[in-house]
Amino acid sequence: MSTRGPAWSTMATKNTFQGTKAFKIPGAMDEIGDKLVNTPSVFTLKVSGTLNTVSRLEEIKIVLTEEIKHLEKLPELLEHDREELAQAYDLLTWLEFKVGSQKKALELNKKALDLTGAAFSLGNRVHLMWCDGDSVETKVCLSRLARLKREDSQGNQKAETHAHQAYCYLRFGGLNNLLESIALYEKALSTNPNCYLWKLQAGRVYKRLAHPNFLKKGETIDRDLKAMREETARSYFQDVSQHSPNPRLKAFAFSDLASMASIKGDPPHLIRQLCDGALEHNCESPYVLLHCGKSLIRTDISKARQLLEKASDLGPSSHVSFELARCLMNLSKKTPRSAEYFRSEAEKSYREAVRQAPTNMPARYSLALLLENCGKVKEAQKECMKIITTVISQDQCYAQTLMKAYEKAALYQLELCNDKEFVENLSPPVSVSILKDEAENMLIIALEIGFNLLSRTEIETRLRNSLASLFSISLNKKDTSEALQLLSRVFGYAKRPQWSLLALDKLLKHVSDDPDVVVFALKSYHNLGSYEKAYALLQMSIARLGSSAIDDNLHRQLALSAAYARLQFNNRHASLIFRSEFKRCCVKTERLHGAQSPSTVSLTEPEQGDNPACDQSLDVLIFYDDSRDGSQGLSTLGSICRELQKAIQSVFGLNVSQNLQRCCAGGPQIALQYEEMTRAELVLVLLGSEPMCPYFKSFLSFLPALTVRSKDNPKPPRVLVAPTDGSVKVPFVVSLFAKTPLIEPLVASLNAVVERCQDIDSGLCATGTSDPAGHSMETHVRDIMSFFCCLISTEWQSPCTKSATEKDKRKD
Structure with missing residues (x-):
């Protein structure tokens, strides 16, 4: 499917239309173009998130399409059902436009306008006509919008527009988008506090914002903020469950309350009561069945399985298949006699989840762990390598899953190197030593990712296997220098080593934060061809000493050599270095221009x-x-x-x-x-x-x-x-x-x-x-x-070229 489309419709952190134009072109319809800036639509949202890949857009499309099918099948569309359907039509309009299906986009936009005639839908129409070059229809739509604005004396249309914008931000996800979403929902609810659809959706935003990923305060969780967001979400859900006249919304609210109660660890009878309330109002909704099934896994696993299987029948999705697999895995632990059967069924569900959404990384990683438990190490290793490939193509939407995938892929590879049958089937140029070197590099990359994601104590707990494996590898190295280098890397990532061996304690005395010593070590690694280790030490040194301690030219040389090594030896994670160096170049250029870079902070402190x-x-x-x-x-x-x-x-x-x-x-x-x-x-x-x-x-x-x-x-x-x-x-x-x-x-x-x-x-x-x-x-x-x-406007000599040059000099 084509990925082309007007680049101005790409929603990014920079505003698409900022200020006045730098030049004027006759016939450019500048007056209309200026009006587009203030025309609310999906096209003018300033969204943060990885929406630049077709696969990511397709994922959102699939979920929305399924929801639309269920809404369209309702025997009677109540007021809030109609509005939610219009919201979905509006967002799907933009998604179809983004992937090049302008005809479908126009059809969906017409459905939205026929359904509610909302100003937001009309705003989408304006942008579609503008992109199609139809200036007459563009002006007609702008006139209709102006009339709606004049007639909106109570502010209801404006509130509805805010809610539609908030819905889009909610569906895109990500911290910045969710914060923008909740701000817009609160504005809308201040005008119409009794709109239960908006309350339900706002509650879901608060519920998602209560996840630990959005609550990090340095190395700790902001528990006060977590409690506030959970309480706000709960109050909204309770209001909807008790007062909404729409049974479908009441069922949703009950199921969300059940989900929150399950996560909190509330008494089983309370969770069952909430699930019963949800199913009483709507037992045919895949959303309700999914969340009730998830909530009951720990307290009533048989009922949970029944609900999840029904959800899969009514609305098959990757999320449903994933949760059903988790349920089956729990059953395998609770019923040892049938464990093999349930593991087999769980494997089928995990595979179905991955088939339905290849970028569902938690499902793929869980599948790898299940295959490992079943003794299928080679297949598990393949799944981890697929995660590495897919996550990079998706701009690392699952950084921690990627980290664990690198670790597991390396550990599986090391295990296979000890498998006699596997080793006997190796053929040149593949060898055990090559596979072990690859595994060592993957472990180092896992630690490199973890170094930028985890706290000081989390590295030792969550990546203990990587640290222990690298330690074991170092002891088996024949070259003492290489062994010491690897051991120093282990301590560098561990930050607070808890190993007790006397030899390692002595090694720690040689680890220095003196900038001169660090620079000498960096150059030594590079000259020895240990590009990955040089880059890992570079990252660690910058974190400890600051970027100013390392010369910019040395930094660039080390980074590019590591990228070269990763490409040369089939390491798929070279894009991390390329992207980082590109951003460093941009920051340097912006400083030369005297402009403050918005991405400067992100280079050292990722969001x-x-x-x-x-x-x-x-x-x-x-x-x-x-x-x-x-x-x-x-x-x-x-x-x-x-x-x-x-x-x-x-x-x-x-x-x-x-x-x-x-x-x-x-x-x-x-x-x-x-x-x-x-x-x-x-x-x-x-x-x-x-x-x-x-x-x-x-x-x-x-x-x-x-x-x-x-x-x-x-x-x-x-x-x-x-x-x-x-x-x-x-x-x-x-x-x-x-x-x-x-x-x-x-x-x-x-x-x-x-x-x-x-x-x-x-x-x-x-x-x-x-x-x-x-x-x-x-x-x-x-x-x-x-x-x-x-x-990046720089020069760099590849290691092979450098070696050839040095040989020529020696000959002369």
């Missing part, structure tokens, strides 16, 4: 939430001449752009967008395209060998001004010219910008690395030395590194 390591700015915008793209498909240049976008996202972990559809056809899209460029950290001008259309060529003349800081452009992006091949003639107006390596061979190298990671999903194969075309993987990696160095 605590669903995705603590995620930065939502637009990193790269690829601008190309799309005039040859049409209904028959993409042009050659369009296909190259699409491949480049996907590869940059996969390999470098950057947020990448393309130019607006039809921006090269003139008209209002040109002004919007310029606005979008100011959001990007880097604009990549992709040039092909075909003749340029006049509008694209004229637009290039604006690019030099784009890099100049001004009141309307306080953080100008960097601009690079990216020719596809050697025959491309770069126009004079952009000839002064730096040029990247040729894009066509680069895309081939990027795809070679991506395809290799996809093919080796078992994680048990050694790194390939060449691709099917016979090109050296090392060559591909060097091409990728050269391109990335161009993106």
